[in-house]
Structure formats: C-alpha cells, structure tokens
Amino acid sequence: MPEALEIQDTTYAGEAASFMLTRAVVGADTIQKGCIMVEDGIKKKKTIPRLDVTNIMQKRQATPTSSGSMVVDARALEPEDSMAYLEFNPRDFEQHWFAVQMNPKLLDAELPPTAENFVMLMMMERLNEFFENGIWRSRKDYDPDGAGVDPTSKGAEAADAAYLYWDGLIIKALEDPNTIAVSSPVALTGGASGNIITEFQRAYQKVPKALIGKYGELGLKLFISIPDQQKYENTMQLQTTFKNQDTTERGINRYNGYDVVPLAGLPENTFFWGMGKPDTTSNLWMGINSQDDNELKMQQLQNNSEYWFIKGLFKTDVQIGWTEELVMYTTQVA
Template sequence: MAEALVIQDTTYAGEAASYFITRPVIEMDTVQKGCIHVHDGIKKQYTIPRIEVSGFMQKRAATPSSKGNINVDGKVLIPRDMMLYLEFNPRDYEQHWQAVNLEPKLLDRELPPTAEDFTVLQTMKRLNEFFENATWKSRIMFDPEGLAVDPTTKGQAATDVQYLYFDGLIVKLLQASETVKVSSPATLVSGTAGGGQENILDAMGRAYKAVPQAILYKYGAKGLKFHISYATQQIYEEALTTQTFKNNDTTEKGINRYKGYDVVPLAGMPDNTIVICVSSPDLDSNPWLGVNSTEDQDGLQLARLQANSELYFIKGLFKMDTQFGFPDFVVLYTTITL
C-alpha cells in the first residue's frame, strides 16, 4: 500500500512558522445551517413513524357506523458503512524542516506535534466536506464494484463518482413517486433564457406555485426554505441586481429571501437544483440524516500501525443514510435524472 504522506517542500533557508496553513474547504452547511435533523444511535436501521387520519366526517346518526382511516407507516433510515484510512511514515519528515522537531531516538519517531495537529485538522475538514457533498449527491449505483453507473449519464459531475456509499437526498426524492417534481427543469441562468436554459426567477416562481398548501406561509427557522447551491445562489443574486426595477444597493449583501421565505445556499447541493421544504435541526424537519453516532464524526484514530512497524495510520469508521419524512411535501426542481 502506497504511503499517504508526500513531502514536496524539502528546502529550508531561514525562519519557518510554527504552524501550517490549510487549504480552505467547504463546510457541512446542511447541518450547520440547521437544514436537516441528524438522528444518531442507529445501530442497524431506524423507522421514522408516520400517522395519517382521513375520511372521518359523516352525517349524524343515532347509532353511527365507523367511517374513516387511521394509517400508520414509516420511512426507514438504514445507515451504510464507509471508512477513512491513511497510512504514513513519520520519518518522511526527516527531509522537511520539521525534522528538528522529531524525537531523538529512531524507535520513537512519530509525527511532530504541530504536524500531527494540522494533519488531523485538515483531515477532519476534508471529511466534513465529503459528508456535505455526499448528503445530497450520493448514489449507491455509482459503486464501481456494483452497477458502476457513470454520474454524467444522470446529469451529475464526473467527480460525484466518489459519493457511492449510500443514497443521498436528491436520489431519494427522485425515487419517491409522491415527490412534487417541477416539469421541464433546465440550466439556470440570470439573464435571458433559451436553448435549454431558464431564468432563475422563473424557475423559483414555477417551483413556488407547486408548494402544497399545508406548508405555505410558514416562515422563519422552522418554516419553508428554498435550498440551492452556491453557484445557483450567485445566479440568484445576479438576477436580483440586474432587474429593471430594484430597491437594493448592489454593493451590499442582499436579503436572502424569496417572497418572505428563507433562501439557503448549501455547499453540497448540486447546481441547477431547487429543493423547497420545511427543514430544521429538530424532529419537525422533513429531511433526516441517520448516523451510527455523531461522535464518529468528531474524532479520528491516530496510532502506530503495529508494534514492529514504523508506520502510523489515521482511521475513521462511519455509517450514514438520508431520508425524507414526507416526500409529498417537498418540491424538487432539478436537471438530475433517476
């Protein structure tokens, strides 16, 4: 197995900072912005119980007969396994300026404290980036050892092939026949549409008209939200600032709302996609994220590979799945196909 640690900077000609700078990465927006309920403690599977009552009204009778239905069912979360595993040799730092911080004895060589801290820090950041993208874009069918489906044939980026361990929120909506799907979705633009394109404001308007009445006019943190990607957010902002009649200063940050409803840009959302639903971090949320334990995401194991080895490893074990409580109360506009 190839070692993960590659030292490219072997020069040292003066003072060096006592820290590393880390490349910016996207964060797990969907959780941090309160757009999903995270349910942990799922060892095998978890059923989100649902209940519905209907058809109960009737004419008055002295001795009535029962009329109506009470239906109890559920949506299932089945977290699936995945892992993070890297091996490296701390002695590779002997060719780096961090060599001065290595243990004197060869048998005791491990990562210098600064290198260890920032290695784990950046790994955690990249892990959260992966989870954010996977929450929305994952498909089991991308697995090269399974169906080996090319993501580009489904309207997704070729790089989405890495999200293969469970089915994400978008595919769950596409699979559910009751999802409110907006017809004829197209590539979103801020200017004049045409040739397979649609103006972002027109698309949001069509999607908004499809929202079920039961969730209309519910605003705020626990209300209806428009979920879009960062790129779509930029298109939306451009559309607002290029309208003939506008009332905002184009040099200022705009109010991120559509007809009073919050518009939430999420780093993991695919482009040309709008998801409208009630989302929150509590049990009232329509989208759910099921995990074995939230503590699995909070820490990684860093240790020597084995007693007679100089190698070390970083390891993490995770189980995740996504689900919607009521797909019939979710409006989906997307160019992604099933």
C-alpha cells in the same frame, strides 16, 4: 506499502511559521445550517413512524358509523458503512522544516504536535466536505463493484462517482413517485435575462398549501446550490426596478419572505422547497451510528513499524419523511 504523505517543500530557508495553511474546503452546510435532523445511535436500522388521518367528517347521525381512515406507516434509516484510512511515515517530515521539532530518537519518530494537529484538522475538514456532498449527491449505483453507473449519464458531475456509499436525498426524491417534481427543468441562468426567478416561481406554485406562510428558520425553506445562489443575487441586482439591496453588500437570502439556504452539497441546477430543521419535525433526516464513532484515530501501525495510520469508520444514511411535502427541481434523472 502505499504511502499517503508526500513532502514537496524540502528547502529550508529560515525559521518556519508555527502554523500550516490548510486548503479552504466546503463545510457540512446542511447540518451546520440546521437543515436536517441528525439521528444518532442507530446500530442497524431506525424507523421513522408516520401518521395520517383523512376523511374524518360526516353528517350528524344519532348512531354514527365509523368514517375516515388512520394510516400509520414508516420510513427507515439504514446507515451504510464507509471508511477513511491512510498510512504515512512520520520520518518523511525529516525533510521538512518541522524536522527540528521531531523526537531525536529514530525509533520514537512521530509527528511534531503542530503538524499532527493540522493533519487531523485537514482530515476533518475533508470529511465534512465529503458528508455534505454525500447527503445530497450519493448514489449506491455509482459503486464500480455494483452497477457502475457513470454519474454524467444521470446529469451529475463525473466527480460524484466518489459518493457511492448510500443513496442521497436527490436520488431518493427522484425515485419516489410522490415527490412533487417540477416538469421540464432547465439549466438555471442569472443576470439581466436570467431565468432563475421564473423557475423559482414555477416550483413555488407547487408547494402544498399546508406549508405556505410558514416563514423563518423553522419554516419552509428554499434549498439551493452555491452557484445558483450567485445567479440569484446577480439577477436580483439587475432585473428588479427598485433595487432591494446595495450591490456592495451581502445579499438578503430570502424569496417571497422565505429563507433561501445555499448549501455546498447541492449540485448546480437543482433546488428544493421543503421543511428541513434540526429537530424531529423535520422532513429531511440523516442517520448515523454514533456521534462518538465520527472521530478519527491516529496511531502507530504496529510495534515493529515506522508507519502510522489515520482511520475513521462511519455509518450513514439519509431519508425524506414526506415526499408529498417536498418540491424538487433538478436536471438530474433517476
């Protein structure tokens, strides 16, 4: 039976602290920073209705004839299945400092409360990291049981092969012919001779007029990766004649008055201009089966076993409302 738990620290040299240090990982930035509308309770499929009215004006007539069009269509959220599951033997902690906290009866061996809490905490943090990356980077074509596409052949990182359970926002934007794509994208650079501000401006010039001037948290935003945010700040420090910030202070995340939102899930050399909000006016959506399902269960594997398991079931999808109102800059390809 494969076991997930590996105890590498077995030397007792005094009392152990009453906590465990968990590894720092990226959080669910896209959700936590209010950049996407999360639709809950989708059992199979959720339709996002869209309405557009065009060509409605005409010359005055005593008896007018109908002119113009009213189009109602929809985008769909169809959450795809994924699962987290691992097994371990709590008795492995008998080799650890937490052994003194465990039940003295071997048949009732289980994790001490402190260890259990931190195991679950670390699991949840890893899940947040996974979903943050998956919102943007996922491609079902990466599935080795399907198309088995190598992410590096698409300009993505090799590690993106782990994100294969649904199609993320990047591939959906790439495959939609109505997405406003910036031509000839290049690797973004920062510093005194960096190109990042020039490329931001090239993309900004393609933003639809209807979105210009919509400032603030609920307005037009520039979504960028963490590495590109660092390039941008470095460029602002070195290229501007009149410095707009104290280089010892945290930078102001704005460009031309619009909020610049660094997101851990976005890959380097990819950014978007768009309207991403935590409400139904958002252009970016995420669909899940149920908030209640997005929990982890830890319990004994079966009555005659010493093994325990941690399990979580998830259904997830993402969607773009109007690709005609999303400007994409990426060195990745469809």
